[in-house]
Amino acid sequence: MLTKDTRKVPTICPFCGVGCNLDLHIQDNFIFKVTSPFESIVNKGNLCVKGRFGYDFIYNKRRVTTPLIRKHPQKPGQRTQAFDRSEWSETSWEEALEYTANRLVEIYQSGGSDAMAVYCCAKATNEDNYLLQKMYRVLFRTNNIDHCTRLCHAASVVGLQKALGSAAMSNTAAEVADTDVFIITGSNTTETHPIIAIQMIAAVEKHGAKIIVVDPRRVEMVNHAALWLAERPGSDVAVFSGMAHVIIKEELYNRNFIEDRTENFEQFCRSMEKFTPEYAESISGVNRDTIIQAARMYANANRAAIYWTLGISQSTHGTDNTLSLINLALLTGHIGKHGTGLNPLRGQNNVQGASDSGAMPWHYPGYQEVEDEETVQKFEKMWLIEHGGLNRIKGLSTTEILANVGKDGIRSLYIMGENPMMSEPNLNEAHLHMQNLEFVVAQDLFINESAAYADVFLPAVSFAEKNGTFTNTDRRVQLVRKAMTPLGNSRADWEIIGDLATRIAEKIGRNQSSGWIYNHPSEIFKEMGQLVPSYRGITYDRIDRVGLQTPVPNEDHPGTPFLFEESFPRGRGKFHPLDFRSINEETDEEYPYLLNTGRLLEHWHGGTLTRNSWLDDLYPEGYVEIHPSDAQKLEINDLQAVKVTSRRGNVILRAKVTEKTIPGVFFIPFHFAEAAANMLTNDAMDPEAKIPEFKACSVKIKKVDLTDLPFPNVLQQRGRY
Ligand SMILES: Nc1nc2c(c(=O)[nH]1)N[C@H]1C(S)=C(S)[C@@H](COP(=O)(O)OP(=O)(O)OC[C@H]3O[C@@H](n4cnc5c(=O)[nH]c(N)nc54)[C@H](O)[C@@H]3O)O[C@H]1N2
Ligand SMILES: Nc1nc2c(c(=O)[nH]1)N[C@H]1C(S)=C(S)[C@@H](COP(=O)(O)OP(=O)(O)OC[C@H]3O[C@@H](n4cnc5c(=O)[nH]c(N)nc54)[C@H](O)[C@@H]3O)O[C@H]1N2
Ligand code: SF4
Ligand SMILES: [Mo]
Numbered sequence: 001m002l003t004k005d006t007r008k009v010p011t012i013c014p015f016c017g018v019g020c021n022l023d024l025h026i027q028d029n030f031i032f033k034v035t036s037p038f039e040s041i042v043n044k045g046n047l048c049v050k051g052r053f054g055y056d057f058i059y060n061k062r063r064v065t066t067p068l069i070r071k072h073p074q075k076p077g078q079r080t081q082a083f084d085r086s087e088w089s090e091t092s093w094e095e096a097l098e099y100t101a102n103r104l105v106e107i108y109q110s111g112g113s114d115a116m117a118v119y120c121c122a123k124a125t126n127e128d129n130y131l132l133q134k135m136y137r138v139l140f141r142t143n144n145i146d147h148c149t150r151l152c153h154a155a156s157v158v159g160l161q162k163a164l165g166s167a168a169m170s171n172t173a174a175e176v177a178d179t180d181v182f183i184i185t186g187s188n189t190t191e192t193h194p195i196i197a198i199q200m201i202a203a204v205e206k207h208g209a210k211i212i213v214v215d216p217r218r219v220e221m222v223n224h225a226a227l228w229l230a231e232r233p234g235s236d237v238a239v240f241s242g243m244a245h246v247i248i249k250e251e252l253y254n255r256n257f258i259e260d261r262t263e264n265f266e267q268f269c270r271s272m273e274k275f276t277p278e279y280a281e282s283i284s285g286v287n288r289d290t291i292i293q294a295a296r297m298y299a300n301a302n303r304a305a306i307y308w309t310l311g312i313s314q315s316t317h318g319t320d321n322t323l324s325l326i327n328l329a330l331l332t333g334h335i336g337k338h339g340t341g342l343n344p345l346r347g348q349n350n351v352q353g354a355s356d357s358g359a360m361p362w363h364y365p366g367y368q369e370v371e372d373e374e375t376v377q378k379f380e381k382m383w384l385i386e387h388g389g390l391n392r393i394k395g396l397s398t399t400e401i402l403a404n405v406g407k408d409g410i411r412s413l414y415i416m417g418e419n420p421m422m423s424e425p426n427l428n429e430a431h432l433h434m435q436n437l438e439f440v441v442a443q444d445l446f447i448n449e450s451a452a453y454a455d456v457f458l459p460a461v462s463f464a465e466k467n468g469t470f471t472n473t474d475r476r477v478q479l480v481r482k483a484m485t486p487l488g489n490s491r492a493d494w495e496i497i498g499d500l501a502t503r504i505a506e507k508i509g510r511n512q513s514s515g516w517i518y519n520h521p522s523e524i525f526k527e528m529g530q531l532v533p534s535y536r537g538i539t540y541d542r543i544d545r546v547g548l549q550t551p552v553p554n555e556d557h558p559g560t561p562f563l564f565e566e567s568f569p570r571g572r573g574k575f576h577p578l579d580f581r582s583i584n585e586e587t588d589e590e591y592p593y594l595l596n597t598g599r600l601l602e603h604w605h606g607g608t609l610t611r612n613s614w615l616d617d618l619y620p621e622g623y624v625e626i627h628p629s630d631a632q633k634l635e636i637n638d639l640q641a642v643k644v645t646s647r648r649g650n651v652i653l654r655a656k657v658t659e660k661t662i663p664g665v666f667f668i669p670f671h672f673a674e675a676a677a678n679m680l681t682n683d684a685m686d687p688e689a690k691i692p693e694f695k696a697c698s699v700k701i702k703k704v705d706l707t708d709l710p711f712p713n714v715l716q717q718r719g720r721y
Contacts, residue, residue, distance in 0.1 A: 005027075006025060006026065006027045006032075007025070007026045007027075007483070008023045008024070008025050008026075008035075009023065009024045009026060009481050009482075009483035010022070010023050010024075010037070010479075010481060011023075011024055011463065011464070011479070011480050011481045011483060012349070012463070012470050012472075012478045012479070012480050013047065013050075013051040013349065014123060014349050014462070014463035014464075014470075015050045015051060015054065015349060015604060015609075016050075016192065016193060016347065016348070016349060017193070017345065017346035017347050017348060017349060017350075017351060017352065017472055017473035018042060018043065018173065018193050018194075018195045018196055018472060018473060019042050019349065019470060019471075019472025019473065019474075019476060019478055019547075020036060020040070020042055020043035020046070020047055020048075020051050020195055021036055021037055021040035021042055021043060021478070022034055022035070022036050022047065022051065023035045023036065023037060024055075024464060024483040024484075026483050026484060029484050029485050029487075030059070030484075031055050031058070031464065031483070031484070034047070034051070034052055034053070034055065036051075041174060041546065042173070042174070042195070042472065042476065042547075043195045046195050046198060047195070048194035048195060048601065049601060049602060049615065049618070050601075050602070050604070050610065050615065051195075053614070053615065054609070054610060054613050054615050055464070055613070056613050056614055057445070057446075057462070057609045057610070057612045057613040058445075058462045058464060058465075058484075058487070059487070060446075060612040060613070062446060062447075062612055063445050063446055063487070063612070064444075064445065064446065064447060064457060064459045064490075065459050065486075065487045065488025065489055065490040066090045066091075066459060066488055066489050067090070067091050067092065067093055067095070067096035067097075067456070067457065067458055067459060067489065068085075068088035068089065068090060068091065068096075068456070068457040068459075069088065069089050069091050069095070069096060069099060069455065069456050069457075070082060070087065070088055070089075070454070070455050070456070071087055071088060071089050072087070073455070074440075074453075074455055076407075076411075076435075076436050076437060076438045077435060077436055078435070079434065079435040079436070079437060079440070079453055080435075080453075081449070081452035081453055082447075082452050083447055083452050085447075088447075088457065093489065093491070093499070096456055096458060097458075097496075097499055097500050097503055098503065099456055100441055100456050100458070100500060101500060101503040101504045101507055102507070103412070103439045103455070103456075104116070104140075104412055104414075104439065104441075104504060105504055105507045105508055107411050107412045107438060107439055108139075108140050108412075108508065109508070111411050113140055113141045113142035113144075113391055114142070114144075114409065114410070115409070115410060115411040115412060116136065116140040116142045116144060116410070116411075116412055117142070117144035117145075117395075117396065117401045117410045117412070117413050117414070118132060118133075118136045118144065118145050118413070118414040118415075118416070119146065119147055119148075119398065119401075119413070119414070119415045119416065119418045119420065120132050120133060120145060120146070120147040120354055120357075120359030120416055120418075121147060121354065121359075121416045121417030121418055121493070122147050122148050122149065122347075122348035122349070122350050122351035122353075122354045122359075122417075123348055123349060123350060123417050123463075124350065124354070124416060124417050124460075124468075124493045125350065125353070125466070125468025125469055125470060125480060125493070125494070125521065126350065126353040126354070126356065126357045126468065126469045126470070126471060126477070126525065126528065127357075127468045127469065127494050127521035127524040127525055127528070128416070128468065128492070128493035128494045128497065129147075129350075129353070129354045129357040129358070129359045130357040130358060130365060130524055130525075130527075130528045131493075131494050131497045131498065131501070131516075131518075131524055132145075132359070132414075132416055132493070132497050133145050133357065133358045133359050133360075133365070134358075134383065134501075135497055135500070135501040135504070135516070136414075137358075137364075137379075137383075137390060137391070138383050138385055138389075138390075138510070139501060139504050139505055139508065139510055141389065141390065141391045142391055142395060143361050143362070143370050143391050143393065143394060143395025144361060144395040144396045144401055144410065145358075145359060145360065145361055145395055146359065146360060146361050146395070146396070146397050146398045146401065147351075147354050147355075147359045147360075147398070147418065148347075148348060148351065148398070148418055148423060149351050149354065149355050149359075149360070150397045150398040150399065150690060150691060151314070151398060151399075151423055151424070151691065151692065151694070152310065152313065152314075152346075152347050152348075152351060152691075153309075153310075153313050153344050153346060153347070153351070154313065154318070154397075154686070154689040154690060154691040155312070155313040155314075155315065155318025155319045155321065155322055155686050155688075155689040155691045156308070156312065156313045156318070156322050156344040157355075157689070158318075158319045158322070158686075158688050158689040159318075159319045159320075159321075159322025159323045159325075159326060159689075160322065160326065160342065160344070162319070162323070162574070162576070163323060163326045163330070163570075163573060163574045163575075163576060164326065164342075164564065164568045164569065164570060164573055164574075165568055165569030165570030165571075166563060166564075166568070166569045167355075167367070168352060168475050168550075168563070169341070169342075169343045169344055169345070169346065169352075169473055169474050169475065170335060170336075170340075170341035170342050170343060170562060170563045170564055171305060171338070171339070171340065171341030171343055171474070171561070171562040171563075172474045172476075172549065172561045172562060173196045173199065173343075173473065173474050174199065174474075175305075175338055175339045175341075175561070175562065176196065176199045176200050176203050176209075176305070176339075177199060177202070177203055177206075178203075178303060178338060178339035179200075179203055179209055179303050179304065179305045179339045179340070180207075180209050180210065180301045180302050180303050180304060180339075181209065181210045181211075181212065181297055181298055181301035181303075181304040181305075182200060182203075182209065182210070182211045182212065182304070182305055182306075182307060183212045183214065183294075183298060183304070183305075183306045183307070183308075183325075183328075184200070184211055184212070184213050184214070184215075184221055184225075184307045184308070185213070185214035185215060185236065185306070185307075185308045185311060185312060185325070186214070186215060186236070186308050186309050186310055186311020186312040186313070186321075186695075187215070187219075187221075187307055187308055187309035187310070187311065187345060188215075188217065188219045188220075188221075188309075188598060188599060189219070189221055189307065189309075189345070190219065190220040190221055190601075191219075191220070191599060191600060191601040192309065192345075192347070192598075192599050192601075193309075193345050193473070194601065196307075196345065196473075197220075197221065200221075200224075200307075201221075201224050204224050210225075210226040210227075210297060210301075211224055211225040211226060211227075212225065212226060212227045212228075212229065212294050212297060212298065213225045213227070213228045213229065214229040214231060214236070214239055214240075214294075215228075215229075215230070215231070215311055216230060216231055216232065216233050216311075216596060216661075216662050216665055217596065217598075217660055217661055217662070217665075217667060218230070218659055218660045218661070218662070219660075226297065227290060227293060227294050227297070229284075229286045229290055229291070229294060230285070230286065230662050231284040231285060231286050232283070232284055232285045232664075232665075233311075233583065233594050233596055233665060233695060233696040234315060234317075234582060234583035234695075234696050235283050235284035235285070235286075235580075236311075236312060236315075236321040236324060237317065237320050237321060237324045237578050237579075237580045237581070238275065238279070238280045238283035238284045238580045239280055239284045239286055239291065239324075240321075240324035240325055240327070240328055241272055241275035241280065241324055241327070241578055241580070242275045242276070242277050242279070242280025242281075242284075242288075242291045242295075243280075243291060243294055243295035243298065243328060244272050244275065244295075244324070244327055244328055244331060245272045245273070245275040245276060245277070245280070245295075246277060246291065246292050246295035246296070247295050247298075247299045247328070247331050247332065248269055248272055248331070250295075250296070250299075252295070252296065252299035252300065252332070253299070253331045253332060254331070254332050254333035256333070257330075257332075257333030258330070258331070258333075261330075261333075261336075261567070261568070261572060261573055262330045262572050262573045262574070262575060263572040263573070263574050263575070264574050264575040264576070264577075265575055267575070267577055268327065268575035268576065268577050270577070271577030271578060271579070272577075272578075275580075277289075277291045277292055283580055298328065298332065298334070299331070299332050301334070303334070303337065303338070303339035303340050304332065304334040304340060305334065305339065305340050305341050305343060306325050306328065306329060306334075306341070306342055306343060307343045307345055308322075308325060308343070308344055308345070309344065309345050309347070310347075310598065310694070310695065311695055312325065312344075313344070313689070313691060314691055314692065314693065314694040314695045315583070315686065315691070315693055315695060315696070316581075316583065316584045316684050316685060316686050316687075316693045317581045317686060318686045318689055318691050319686055319688045319689050320578055320581065322344075323576040323578060324578055325342065326342060326573070326576070327575055327576060327578070329341070329342050330573045330575055331575075335564055335573070336562070336563070336564040336565050336566075337562070337565070338561075338562060340562075341562060341563075345473050346472070346473035349463075349470050349472070350470040350471060350472075352471040352472065352473060352475060353469065353470055353471030353477070355367075356471055356532060356534070356535065356550070357528060357532075361394055361395030361396055361397055362394045362395070364376075364379055364531070365528055365531050365532045366531060366532035366533060366534060366535070368531075370390075370391070370392060370393070370394055370395070371392055371393070371394060373392070376390050376392055378531075379531065382527075382530065382531055384512060385510075385512065386512075396410070397690040398420065398424070399424060399425070399683060399685065399690065399692055400690065401413070402420065402424060402430055402433040402434065403433065405433040405434075405436045405437055406436060410437070411437065411438040411439065412437065412438060412439040412440070412441075413434075413437050413439075413440050413441070414440075414441045414443070415440070415441065415442050415443070415444070415450055415451070415454070416443040416444075416460070416493060416497075417443065417444055417445075417460065417493070418450065419448045419449055419450045419451075419605065419606040419608055420434070420450050421434060421448075421449035421450040421452075421453070421606075422448070422449050422450070422605065422606030422607070422608075422670070422673060422676060422678065423605055423606055423670075423678065424678060424683075424692075425678055425681040425682060425683040425692040425693070425694060426648045426649075426678070426681060426682065426683040426692075427649065427676055427678045427679045428648055428649045428679060429648070429683065430678075430683075434450070434453050435453070437453070439455055440453050440454040440455055441454060441455070441456050441458065442454035442456070442457050442458070443457075443458040443459075443460050443493060443496060444457070444459075444460060444608070445459070445460060445461075445462060445490075445608075445609075446608050446612060448606060448608040449606060449673055458491075458496050459488070459489065459490040459491070460490060460491065460492070460493050460496065461486045461487070461490045461491060461492050461493075463480055464482075464483045464484050465482060465483070465484050465485070465486040465487070465490070465492070466480070466482050466486075466492035466493075466494075466521075467479075467480060467481060467482045467492075467520065467521050467522075468480045468492075468494070468521045468525075469521075469525060469540075469543070471550070472547075474549060475549045475550045475560070476547040476548065476549045476559075477535070477538050477543055477547050477548055477549075477550060477552075478543060478547035479540065479543050479544065479547070492521075494518065494521055494524060497516075498516045498517050498518060499516075501516040502516045502517060522539075522540040525538075525539075525540065526539070533551070533553060534550040534551035534552065534553070535550060535552065536552065536553055536554060537552035537553055537554040537555045537556070537557045538550075538552050539555065542555070549561055583693060583696045583697075584682055584684035584693050584696075584697075585647070585682050585684070585693075585696070585697045585698050586698065587664075587698045588698065590700065591645075591646065591647065591698035591699055591700050592698070592700060593630070593664060593665065593666055593698065593699050593700065593701065594664060594665045594666070594696050594697070594698060594699070595644070595646065595665075595666050595667075595668060595677075595680055595681070595696070595697050595698070595699045596661065596665055596666065596667045596668075596695055596696065597667065597668050597669070597670050597677040597678075597681060597694055597695065598667065598669060598670070598695075599669060599670075599671070600619055600669045600671060602615045602616075602618045602619045603615065603616075603619055603669065603671035604671070605670070605671065606670075606671065606673065607671045607672060607673065610671070611671070611672075619671075620711070621653070621654065621672065621711045622651075622653045622654075622668065622669060622671065622672030622674065622675040622677075622711070623653055623654045623655065623656040623668075623669075624642060624644055624653055624654070624655055624656065624666050624667070624668045624701075625656050625658050625660055625661040625666060625667040625668075626655050626656070626657055626658070626661065626666055626701075627657075627658070627659060627661050627662060627663045627664075627665070628657050628658075628659060629663045630663055630664065630666075631655065631657040634701065634703075635703075636655050636657070636701070636703060637655070637657070638655065638656065638657040639654050639655065639656070640654065640655045640703055641653070641654055641655075641703070641704050641705060641706045641708055641709050642654070642655050642701050642702065642703055642704060643701070643702050643703075643704045643708075644666065644668070644680060644699050644700075644701050645680075645699060645700050645701075645702075646679075646680035646681070646682075646697050646698065646699045647697075647698075648679065648680060648681075648682070648697075649679035649680055650679065650680070651668070651675035651676065651677070651679050651680065652675060652704055652708050652709060652710055653668070653672075653674075653675040653709065653710075653711070654709065666699065666701070668680070670694075672711075674710040674711050675710060675711070678694075680697060680699060681693070681694050681697055682696075682697040
C-alpha cells in the first residue's frame with residue numbers, strides 16, 4: 001500500500017553493457033518497483049530478468065555497510081579467507097581510512113611503485129574509476145592498474161587497435177533494425193546481452209534479416225539463425241579465413257573500399273590462399289559448403305554487421321581471432337556505414353567507461369599511452385605534479401599482478417569491486433598469490449571470495465545510492481542517479497577514494513597535486529573531460545535526459561552513432577595475414593574432453609550480486625553440460641553427480657545432458673563458488689593482449705555420489721528434481 005510519498009528516479013541498469021534505462025520507484029528508501037521508459041533509445045521499455053527484478057541484493061542482510069578491519073592481522077604466506085563477520089571488527093571511517101593510508105604508505109615507502117597495484121571496477125562509475133587510477137598514478141607513481149576488461153575484451157581491443165586504431169564498438173546497437181546479415185560469434189547474446197538480442201531477432205522477424213551463428217554451443221540464437229557453424233573451440237581463424245578465401249576467390253570483395261580505405265591487401269590475399277574451405281573444415285569441423293554459403297551471404301549483403309564477444313577474445317590467439325573478423329569487414333566494406341560494423345559487445349555495465357577513464361596499465365584516460373613523453377607531460381601539468389613525476393613504464397595487467405606477488409614484487413593490492421578469486425583462471429594458483437600479499441584492501445558491497453582475504457573492508461554503495469555516469473557498449477555516456485540514501489555507513493566510491501587520497505597525499509608529502517576533494521561527481525567528470533578528447537563535449541546537463549555517444553569533441557557536437565565514416569583513426573584499415581594456431585591445451589588420452597565456460601541469463605560472474613538476490617532461486621546450482629552422445633558413452637545420466645578434473649583442479653557438480661553443447665565439449669557456468677569453473681581453466685595467455693584462455697582447456701570426468709555435491713540440496717528441497 002502506498003502510504004507515503006513515492007518517487008520515480010530515472011537511472012541505468014547496473015548489470016550488463018547494454019545500458020538499459022530504468023525508472024526506480026522509491027518509497028521509504030526502498031525500491032518497490034522498476035519500470036522502463038518506452039522512449040528510451042537503448043531498450044525501448046524492455047528489460048531482462050536481472051534489470052527488472054535483480055535489485056534486492058541492495059538490502060540483503062549479508063551486505064556490509066560499516067567499515068571493517070580484520071581482528072587477526074594477516075601475514076604474507078599465511079593470509080586466510082574470512083567470510084564470517086565475527087572475524088572482523090566494525091570500525092569508524094576515520095579509523096579504517098587512517099589504517100589503510102598508513103599501511104599503503106608504509107609499503108610504498110619501503111617497496112616503491114612496483115610494490116603497489118590496484119584493480120578498478122567496471123561496475124562502478126567513470127568518476128569512481130578516474131579517481132582511483134589518478135590516486136595510484138599521482139600518489140604511488142605506478143601503472144599497475146587494471147580491471148576485468150583484461151579478462152574480457154582485451155584481445156578485441158588489441159586487434160582493433162592494430163588494424164583500425166580504435167577499440168570500441170563501431171556502430172550503435174539500435175542499428176540492428178536495419179542490418180540484413182549478422183555474423184554473431186562467440187556470443188550467447190540472448191542470455192548475455194538480452195535486450196540487443198531481441199532487437200536482432202526482431203530484424204529477422206520484421207524484414208527477413210539473416211543471422212549466421214558461429215559458436216561451438218547451440219546457443220538460443222541458433223533457433224533464429226539462417227546458418228549455424230558449430231565449430232570446434234579455438235578454430236575461428238580457420239573458419240573466418242576460410243570465408244575470406246571464398247570471398248577473394250569468387251571476387252565478392254569491395255574493390256573500391258579496399259583501394260580507398262585499406263592497406264596490405266596483396267600480402268593478406270597470399271596468406272589466405274591456404275585457407276581453402278576443405279582446410280578450414282579439417283580444422284574446425286564445419287562443413288565446407290556451409291563456410292562457402294556463409295561467405296557469400298555476408299559478402300553479398302547490403303548491410304552486414306559482425307557482433308562478437310568472449311568466444312573470440314578469451315583465447316591464447318584472441319588477437320588473431322579478432323583480426324580474422326576485421327579482415328572480413330575490410331574485404332567487404334561492411335564498416336563505416338549505418339547498420340554495419342565491427343561490434344564487440346562489451347560486458348559489464350561500465351567496462352567501456354572504466355577503460356575510457358584510464359583503469360588500464362598501458363594507458364592514461366582516453367587511451368593515451370603511458371610511454372608517450374608528450375602525453376605524460378600533459379598529465380603532469382593537468383594533475384599539478386612535478387616534471388618527471390609520473391611513471392613512464394607500462395604497468396602489469398590483472399593476471400600479471402597476481403603472478404608477480406612477492407617480497408620483491410607486488411606487496412599490496414587494492415580491490416575496488418572485483419572478485420579475482422572467482423574470475424581469474426587457474427584459481428588454485430591465484431589463491432596462493434593472494435595469500436602471499438602483505439596488505440589487501442577491499443572496497444565492495446559484500447565480503448566476496450576476494451574481499452575475504454582483505455585486511456580492511458571499505459563498504460561502498462550500490463549504483464542506486466550514488467550519482468555518476470556509465471558508458472555502455474555502444475559508447476553512450478548516461479547519467480546514473482542517486483535514488484536512495486546510502487544504507488548504514490556505506491559511502492560512494494568516489495567519496496571514499498577522495499578521503500583516502502587526501503590522507504595518503506598528506507602522509508607522503510604529495511599534497512601539491514590538483515586535489516582530491518570534490519563536492520559532486522560532475523566535478524570529477526569535468527576534469528576527466530579536459531583530459532579525454534572524446535568526452536570533452538559532454539556535460540551532466542547535456543545528458544540529463546538522453547545519453548551522448550562518444551566521441552563528443554565539443555559542446556556543440558551531437559555525438560557519434562557510428563565510427564569510421566570517412567577514415568580510420570590510424571588512417572587506412574590494415575589487413576593482417578594470419579596462420580592458424582591451436583589452443584594451448586589440446587585433449588589427450590588422460591584428459592579427453594574440452595571444457596568451455598561462460599554465463600547464464602540469471603547470474604552475474606562470481607555471483608556476488610545475483611546469488612545474494614532472489615535471482616538465485618531461479619538458478620541455485622551449477623552444472624556441467626554434456627552432449628547426449630558423450631553421456632551415453634560415459635553412462636552418465638541427467639542430474640548425475642560428477643567430478644570434472646583438469647591439470648589444475650577439480651569441481652563436483654551435476655551433469656546436465658543436453659544438445660546445447662557439441663560432442664567432445666563440456667560447458668560449465670562460472671557463477672558458482674561451490675563448483676568454481678576457474679578451478680579448472682588454463683591461465684595461458686594471448687602474448688599481446690594478456691588475456692587468458694578461459695574457453696578451452698582439457699578435462700576428464702568421473703561419476704561420484706550425490707552426497708559429494710557441494711551444493712546444499714536446494715533442488716530436491718524445492719521439489720524441482
Ligand atoms: N547474464 C549475464 N549476462 C552477462 C554477464 C553475466 O555474467 N551474466 N557478463 C557480462 C560480461 S562482463 C561479458 S564480457 C559478456 C560476455 O558475453 P558472452 O561472450 O556472450 O558470454 P559467454 O557465456 O562467456 O559466451 C561466450 C560464447 O562463446 C562461445 N565460445 C566458446 N569457445 C568458442 C570459440 O572457440 N569460438 C567461438 N566463436 N565461440 C566460442 C561459447 O560457446 C559461448 O556461446 O556478458 C555480459 N553479460
Ligand atoms: N571461466 C571464466 N572466467 C571468467 C570469464 C569467463 O567467461 N569464463 N569471464 C571473465 C570476464 S569477461 C569478466 S568481465 C570477469 C568479471 O570478473 P569480476 O569483475 O571480478 O566479477 P564481478 O562478479 O562482476 O565483480 C564485481 C564486484 O563488484 C561489486 N560491486 C558492484 N557494484 C559496485 C560498486 O558500485 N562499487 C564497488 N566498489 N563494488 C561494486 C560486486 O559486489 C562484486 O563483488 O570474469 C572473467 N572470468
Ligand atoms: S539487458 Fe543488460 S542492461 Fe538491459 S536490463 Fe538486462 S542486464 Fe540490464
Ligand atoms: Mo566481461
